[in-house]
Amino acid sequence: MIFFSLSGNRPERPVQPPDTIAETVSGRDEGRIVLDEVTVRADRAGNIRMMSAQNVVRVDRSFLDDHFSGSLMQSLEHIPGVRAVSISAGQSRPSIRGMGFHRMVVTENGIRHEGQQWGEDHGLEIDRFSVDEATVVKGPASLLHGPEAIGGVILLRNSYIPATRAEGSFRVYGGSAGRPAGLSGRAGGRTGRWYYVMSVTCTDYADGRVPADSIQYYSYYIRLKGGRLRNTAGRERNAGFVLGFEKEDFHSRLLISGVYSQTGFFADAHGLEVRLSDIDYDSSSRDIDLPRHTVSHFKLINNTVRRFGRVSWETNIAFQKNLRKEFSEPVSHGYMPVPPDTQERLFDKETFSATTLIGMPVRERISLQAGLSAEHQVNRRGGWGFVIPDFRTTGAGVFVHGRIHVSDDLIISAGVRADRLRTHIRSYRDWYATPDEDGLPVYRERATALQKAFRSITWSAGLNRRYGPWTLNVNIGKSFRAPAPKELGADGVNYHIFRYEKGDSGLKAEESFQLDAGFGWQNGVLTVRWEPFINYFPNYIYMNPTPEYLEGLQMYRHAQAGVIRFGFESDFRLQLTRRLSLGMQSEYLYAEQLSGDRRGYTLPFSPPPAAGFGIEYRPGRGLWGESGDILLEYRVTGSQHRIVPPEERTEGYQLLNLSLGCSRRMRGFGMNLRLQAHNLLNRRYYDHTGFYRLIDVPEPGRNISALLGLSF
Template sequence: MSIILSRKLLCPLIILISYIMEAQQISGVILSETGYPIETATIQVFPSGNATISDKQGRFNIPIAEKDSISFLEVNHLAYLKKQIPLSIQQNLDSIEIRMKAIVTDLAEVTLVQKSILQEVINNSQSVVILDKDFISSNNTGTFSGALAALPGLNTMNVGVGIAKPMIRGMGFNRVLVNNRGIKQEGQQWGADHGLEVDPFDVDNVEIIKGPASLLFGSDGLGGVINIKDDRVPEKDGHFLEYLGMYQSDNGAISNTIDWEGKKGNWSYGNRITHQDYGDYTVPADDFSYAGFDLPIFENRLKNTAGNEFHFSGNLNYRSKTFSSTLRISSFNQKAGIFTGAIGLPRAYNLRHNGDFRNIDVPRQENQHHMITNNTTIAIGSDQLEIDLGYQRNIREELSFPGAHGISPELVGSNLALGLYLDTYTANLRYEINANDDRQILFGSQLQYMNNQKDGFEFLLPVFNSFQVGFFHYQLWELKTKWKINAGLRYDIGLHHIDQHLQPIYDRGTLMPTGEFEERTPDFNREFHNISGAFGATFKRNRKNIFKLHLGNSFRFPTAIELSSNGVHHGNFRHERGDSNLGIERGYQGDLTYLFQSSDLFLEASAFYGYFTDYIYLAPTGNFSPLASGGTLWQYRQDDAIFNGFEFSAQYNIAMGLQVDMAADFVQNLNLNSRLPLPLTPSSSITLGLDYSFLQNQEKLKNGQVFISGRYNFSQNRTDRNERSTPDSFILNAGITMDFKFLGQKLTSRLSVNNMLNARYLNHISRYRLLNLPEQGRNIIFSLKVPITI
């Protein structure tokens, strides 16, 4: 009897091994009970541990080496019951079909990358969106911030098409923290014309946290966090190369990026090189108005808005069961023109093109961001120690003609108007205690030191040194099966030392120095202390309905810029002046989120309210600057304020590959002193999209998708004093994407059209809005991705 049983077990194993030797992979499709493909399901082979994630069509492919030991598959997804599939009973390992039963499990399971208590705690009570590489690639128009603008509650503050920074729920600048691979990125983000210096192709996974996150991330996490996760590690040993090229018709933008990564045992590496080159972009307008003058736009093209970029990154990783460490180096380099009509007093003859639409003239920006980071995780029994170390060198140079600033060219050796050089050192420490299955404890500290130097014939910021250190404690409790509670406290210290600056005074007629000096900024020190806390709860009413509540007392220290700036910020067309007496900005915020998810419908609705004491903002005074070409004078002020609003998103799978998406957002605020709205508040919007998937079972052409979406931006009439209102607008986008084979090589192509109707519309928070310049016109984007296994 034992011999007969052994033969019965041996035969399937022999069949299984033969299939593996032939196919060298396990592939198939993940479907719901009704037959609809399930995206982002995690499929893992045991005991080897090889894993992957299903694509939009529910398909997956796990390479298997001969030495790998395999027994069964395990499939996990947020909305479905976990399922295990014995591989010994499968007749064909390259066409496995797995049906999943609908169920809503712990929200933390949505995380697509290596999980830590830091992300799990936040996910349990706040409104969080997790984006993968496919989403970022599909919405990429040349900047990382631009890809995020497709989400409800997020907007892009841009200068042309190459410079952009994100806003979350109407908050931007130093209220949105960018956590880049564990390190808070510092890149002069206080300026509206300063873009987010991140290679848009060099991001695999992003977590967007909406609302207060100061407790775990520190000052600047007041409005939300953009958490760029660790680099992806190859699933199997070998070397892999991927090329992606993209072309945009509006400004002739050409983007090329190459990713080269590999893995051998516990070691892995990754390298990426990106180059972008774009010309002057076009707008659906023939003229614009500035300072009471109507000026022409020749051939609908904005002169001197071209740019080029070169980025590099490399990482080396070691991972074992108890220890992992990643060393990463990155370099972001950008040279971008500023529209000729945006600085000084433009004249019609200065706006005419010379025929070279890719020439980058003066005025322009030259930006660099160099970064070295190390992330180490050590397992100590069931506990875990995480250490993040980082150094950043941010170089920002603005070039302009001295004469436009009231200075004789003979007195300066170059066109460098403003040079800002910021060095930042960061160290983070977190210790996670897993007391039991129902309780997790986190202790942490964060330290940051910044030194800013300056150069150039203009003055905006003085030399300064800043130091911050914070300590926090956080806990998570799971109560029975329906409730999860988290809470914590934080203490921070902030120090600023500001150097005095004396600026020479120049004669308005001769543009020569008078021999006299004006004190723009005095020498002074400021010290700040703060205690904050947060509380969150998640209630799973049943398998489909989940409620989340988050209450936070967030904070933000005044920056050295807000305390000491005093000069012309030409990228913003204004004179900006700080106030050395500004105090700590505090927010008392609450978020309520409802989630519903079934096999065919996903719905999320979030409402938020925030009361802020001593809210810091830059407001127009209504007066003109006494400085040459200074424009209007804007002053940093501090008043109590209220923010409130909501976001709504839904996704419904109709049938036969047809899907409907809808998103809406609304934010408003009120200055409790002036009883007027705060400046630069984004317009509310509503988006409706339709996706159709086809070619699911074809061999040469497959994974096809056609999509069309329309976005309606409501008019923004709630404006601050001396701020223009913005009319409503409608933008239509469409496109098609599919995979195909060429000479035996799999390729992924995408063709899309943004602003199909060539609508003339204004972005209320764009810096060119002050000139009545509309956004980019019709833009056809084509991209091609070529993965290569070496």
């Protein structure tokens, strides 16, 4: 029950599933509770299963450390249903059950993270060492999280609050494959009701290494020196500051963070065009030449929670600025002459957001939560390449969600939300002239000015049932998203993927209906979870490759089609002895387009079925320090032969991973060490959903890495 008592008090969970309602907040006698303890217990208790009708997985910092990886999303990949699409050794973007881009939402401290979600080569700009807790909600979550939360939501939080006047921690890590090196430090303190936290992270990584000496793409043939993916090195510099004030019935904090990263793109193929350059990429594996991109993301957030008796009121206000620049060697193409500089693209996005939430008990067994959210976005573009026009979007939503505790073992919940979204797209014309039908030079208009408004009513209903060792949760919900400006207004060459993309201003808001269930059974030894879902889109927005050519490139048109998707995740754990346990996790997804040109085909980037088998040994006290563990994992990923143009069939693969950890505590110092070996057998394999899959670049080979954490 500790979990419940926290929720009303801490501003860092403003968009909590509505189940954590104020009525349970009582008997709290102290303002501060260390969150790590809480989150770990919650899953075990089974109470967490009763908190939401949706399939929710919550992990804490120790999980992220135990599964540390090149990027945060790669760590979260250990949750069935979550996948990371890696753009480089240190950058990746997430997908939940095959839904990525703007069909899922990532929030940080209650505020929707606004980067360039739509792009294939855009990672998530978040300092992974600052994240203390991650919650994954699988399934439609538009009710609480607004538009785009179709596939699910990843909620990230910096929930650390210092307990003493001065304390801190350090993390150092390094690895073999991309030779990454990182250092992260955090210091904080508390005096009375005030507290502060400062954090800094620096990471560097070299060119990625793959178990291959050459790559073949169509009939292009690219040799790799030492198996190195030329120019895929990168670096990241992050800093954050938190200032908080906390008393009995009031908690407010201000978070300021900046994330800066610079990453090279694979030199021999920028996007999908194979290129040969004069740059001596092989001279150093750590330098970052062209093509490359830099991203800086600045965030200012205020979280405030007030409490009036049994009513809690939260507000979250934020400003974000995401500035992304992409540089490449200027090259002429078609009628475009050689551009004057290397800045191919620039995206400058500013987002203002505000949400407010009220939670209150209505009667003995009924609780209500209501919320209001608003967001305003301004997007500007630059550079000689064109993919999306300038646009600004304003959206607002209001929702109400109720929960009836019929008994301790049966809870029914339902909610409804209304959203309105307005998009203004500005016209864009080429900076160079193209001859028209009569041979006269014209500056072609690539995006026409457009104003569009979208409205949507979304809803959700669910129940939780507990019966002896069984737990059941069922949820049905509708979610939606407005078409992105690119989908509405694109009309030009995407030089990255070398295709001509044409939007459709008549696109309707995409809607999705999904039925989710979660079945659990557990006793002291065995835990079984099975989470199936079925999902229907009447009008999935899809970029359809046509047989047509325009300006020498294949024409892709944005179209809408009916889509059905279903699948499941499963989790099975057997505690053989106190020290030895076995685990098996699996995921499966099927998707089919029901109408339109692509009838019968699947959806792009459909993840293949996968399963992981693990054996874990925890020797307890002794040689390993206070606690230690050895985990051997065998992962089997199936082949994916159900593809859409222009994808390639991907064969299945098997991986062996090993992880060792231990921790020690001595005189006020805590130390933990984690050693990991990924792809122990150095297999050459392809990730079907990987960024470089289309040009046939395999995934990294054997990678041995270590993370050392010190706290004081």
